[in-house]
Amino acid sequence: MQQIKSLENRIDEALSNEQLHTNFRSAMSFLMEKRRDQFPDEKQLNNEREVASSIRSNSVTQLPELLIKLEENLEKNNIKVHWAETDLEANNIVYQILKDANAKTVVKGKSMVTEEIELNEFLDNKGIEILETDLGEFLVQLANEKPSHIVMPAIHKNRKEISKAFFDHFPEFPYTEDVDLITQQVRKILRERFRKADAGISGVNFAVAETGTLCLVENEGNGRMCTTAPPIHIAVTGIEKVVEKLSDIPPLLDILTKSATGQEITTYFNMISSPRREGEKDGPKSMHLVLLDNGRSKIHQNNDMQETLKCIRCGSCINHCPVYTQLGGHAYGTVYPGPIGITLEPQKQGITQLGELTSLCTMCGACGEVCPVQIPLPKLINKLRSEAVEGNNTNELIEGTRSKRKPLESLSWQVWKQVYSSPFIYSIFSKIATKLNFISPKKLGKWGKYRITPRPSKQSLKELANQAGFDNE
């Protein structure tokens, strides 16, 4: 019950925040338009989605084999592979690597999977300084907040809010709301940090099994800094990010950047296959990859939901979601918001705790239409809704199936089903409803909070049709 209440509170809060609305509405329109410009030919787009979808389906269906191959090739390339079943295990692995190397300061590139395991908080508690270096993430970290979008983390903040947070932390710089000047100030602060950091941490966009290569997509260059300048590079990724071949990369990269930010390509595409080799003068001296499960293998076992794992985290479903646009990312209360969030998070954390999230969907279908790897998000969300009330409660693959079943709600639907499946009962029902329309409720609970409550009319459609001379068929 606590969760329901707090989700509702968060929604109310989001809906009453005008500034938030303006920020999100303009950002989402901007991203939708930029994406649309990249795909002028719908037929070609659908061919490209088909290709990307097959590549990702192959990755997911062959996941165990590909992970073994990836591990083998990474180890050959001198990149140490670690497996973590849970978030805690992943955090401990990272901490242990840092501790063994006596590393005290860490620079980090943007990575949703490290948000998922709350690595920053974990390392912070252990006395390790961890600094976000993607401009948006850096600003979010300064404000002591969480990212509100998986691709554009500071999208909820306008430049006034950003300038204030920046100036509060760095009063030595003159106050400015000029984006170029803020950017240059951050450049100055962070370059020294890159140079002096004991280790760099990053996520991974694609891991190529065939060659043992970790690929990173970015515009700023902080990802390259984090993975090249410090003596240690630790990459953390979900196990689903593996792809089979190097030739899978060009079509995926192409559709990822176009779908995510409407860019034909990002400034940097960084493919790392080895730490510094003998003779090389830079690059990390040691490299690690942490492969994180954290609920993914359970999703993999669930044939109905397995497609969730095809996601390449472009954020396109989020950008096109009318509910997300109204609420923003924080109202969801989870790391991944929007359509992919409400599909993924209840599967990982259980329906008992997060089943309500699936109600943050109007079933408009936009997310499924734009998904570059053709994940049928509306179908998956609907499946989760049905698992929450009608599911088999011995289902071991999703926690909390049937946990959202409410006696009154299920009774109402039973009655509805009876009424609508019998013409005789239906005719009695419609007579009562029209004749006694004055006693229908004035307010229909939460549903009626923002809507005009409908009332049955005095005459049913059937009666009106009869009066107009139509035959009863």
Added chain:
Amino acid sequence: MNNSREIILERLKNNTNETSHIKVNVAKKTYHWSKEEMIAKLSEKLQSARAETCVLSDAELIDWLNEELPKRGIRNILIGTSIAKQLSQYINNEIEVLKYEDSYESWSEKLFNETDASITTTIGAIAESGSIVLHPTPHEPRLMSLVPNIHIALVYEDTIYETFDQIISTQHWSENMPTNALLISGPSKTADIEQVLAYGVHGPKELIVLILTS
């Protein structure tokens, strides 16, 4: 310790789904561009990402450098050891030529704080997306194309490919991946504040691509 590996793999193998491999029908894109069209496309795309481009003959390169470097206030330039021999003796005495001869740690402060520009070669370029492609080597280490404020890249016209896929397959990357492979498609940029584009956030503020004709 590796118990997790076994648990995860065991669970993944437990899936009862038929694991049939889907054939991926990638229609290999070809544009049949001529050399001139490739140069034009590459230049256009790079410029739209705010990179500068210039088409020069081999012989004009030195003149270009001697004229343009001082104009841009470049006091020193980091040149990869493989091409330094060719270039350094001709470069105007007022510009200091830096070489990446020692390990990064021994001179990181100078690299980060005092190096104005760098020149690197490339192993090719991609016309479709407007990208230059680098495989850093001991002669041209990884950070050369990232840390200095201005990065000048040399692209030989014969190494321009139409697509990313073409360069990967023609150059047989999968059989011999370099330690680091990079696609660079403009100067460093961000749109994290109100979607306003700002350049030079962490990497080079300027990218200059010199396309060399033979």
